[in-house]
Amino acid sequence: MKYNIVVSGGGTGGHYYPAYSVIKELENNIDFNLTYFTIYNRLDYFKVPQDFPEATHIPLRVKGLIRPLYSIKNISILLNTYKNYLKVKKIMKNNRPDFVILTGGYVTVPVGLAAKDLKIPIFILEQNKIMGIANKVLSKYAKKIFLTFKNTIGNKYPEKSIISGNPLRVPNTINRTKLLKNLKFDDNKPLVTVFGGSLGSDFIDNLMIDVYNHINDINFLHISKNLKSQWSNVRVFKYLDNLTEYLSISDMAISRGGATSLSEIDFFELPAIIIPWGNSAENQQFLNAKSFNKENIHIFTENDINSKDIIDIISNVHKRKDYIIKKENPSKIITKTILDSLGGA
Numbered sequence: 001m002k003y004n005i006v007v008s009g010g011g012t013g014g015h016y017y018p019a020y021s022v023i024k025e026l027e028n029n030i031d032f033n034l035t036y037f038t039i040y041n042r043l044d045y046f047k048v049p050q051d052f053p054e055a056t057h058i059p060l061r062v063k064g065l066i067r068p069l070y071s072i073k074n075i076s077i078l079l080n081t082y083k084n085y086l087k088v089k090k091i092m093k094n095n096r097p098d099f100v101i102l103t104g105g106y107v108t109v110p111v112g113l114a115a116k117d118l119k120i121p122i123f124i125l126e127q128n129k130i131m132g133i134a135n136k137v138l139s140k141y142a143k144k145i146f147l148t149f150k151n152t153i154g155n156k157y158p159e160k161s162i163i164s165g166n167p168l169r170v171p172n173t174i175n176r177t178k179l180l181k182n183l184k185f186d187d188n189k190p191l192v193t194v195f196g197g198s199l200g201s202d203f204i205d206n207l208m209i210d211v212y213n214h215i216n217d218i219n220f221l222h223i224s225k226n227l228k229s230q231w232s233n234v235r236v237f238k239y240l241d242n243l244t245e246y247l248s249i250s251d252m253a254i255s256r257g258g259a260t261s262l263s264e265i266d267f268f269e270l271p272a273i274i275i276p277w278g279n280s281a282e283n284q285q286f287l288n289a290k291s292f293n294k295e296n297i298h299i300f301t302e303n304d305i306n307s308k309d310i311i312d313i314i315s316n317v318h319k320r321k322d323y324i325i326k327k328e329n330p331s332k333i334i335t336k337t338i339l340d341s342l343g344g345a
């Protein structure tokens, strides 16, 4: 049997990559046609044609609600969501998907509401400690809700929720020597990866300049749209599609508090310095970071961190004992649960 599957979720990597991971795992288990609804001109819009060239890619021109939610501009945003809901419903009426997977972000609202009307099973993934607005609206209609965290704030349906963890892009094999060679680094120093979620962070970039001026016995991989490297031990890339491969061979990470970045840091058991983005919706990044709080995870707010704190912490970084994956990718349990709940593959 060949399934028809609809997936939506995006705007940022934090919402898109969990969807990517589940689709990849589904590919290992069943045969299917994929339709992906992306947000026009956002990360998912560019990645879907690259990652899934065979999929039917349908970009929607949707916008997220403005905070505060009572802002008058939200009326036209809601009207536009309604228009897109009608569009999606027409498309799904024709292609009758067997199920729909939604991984958060406002694009999922018209897709989820259309699926609900057509009685198509809906599976929701929530990466954050505090449930996003789109998932709050849609969770009532979901067959199952997959959570990264226990006690996700705002989740009203614990009876149909599963704490699965966040599905990730896990490399099949870890080849530290090859990856270090790509970076033109020797294997004799620890590697620290610095990134600000999928959008980058000027705040982290600025903080690191002073660190780089002081530390040369550690190698750094830094993702930044603006920074130019002038240090022999720092490699800067604007974006790396295979960042998780580099995380898997890192000895520490410095990052924002996006849930997917944190899940990756946790999965590869990296010590980390986390500086949640102060303006994230409902301050979710700080709540995420607090939930991942454990030894070796140093959490700072933007107001209480300076470059000296970073220098002090990373002065103690050393190479890990080994670089092997010890955990199972949550995409496996999510895929199994979805297929079981439909009556098996």
Ligand SMILES: CC(=O)N[C@H]1[C@@H](OP(=O)(O)OP(=O)(O)OC[C@H]2O[C@@H](n3ccc(=O)[nH]c3=O)[C@H](O)[C@@H]2O)O[C@H](CO)[C@@H](O)[C@@H]1O
Pocket: 012, 013, 014, 015, 017, 104, 127, 128, 195, 196, 197, 198, 199, 223, 238, 239, 240, 241, 242, 243, 244, 256, 257, 258, 259, 260, 261, 262, 264, 280, 281, 284, 285, 288
């Ligand atoms: C502005 C915004 O809406 N931020 C949200 C968004 O953040 P954002 O998209 O930044 O999300 P995350 O930090 O959770 O995830 C970033 C993802 O991008 C990947 N990556 C990053 C840089 C790079 O060069 N290559 C690469 O692959 C990371 O490996 C990770 O998989 O989604 C998260 C998860 O719902 C939320 O917690 C954040 O609050």
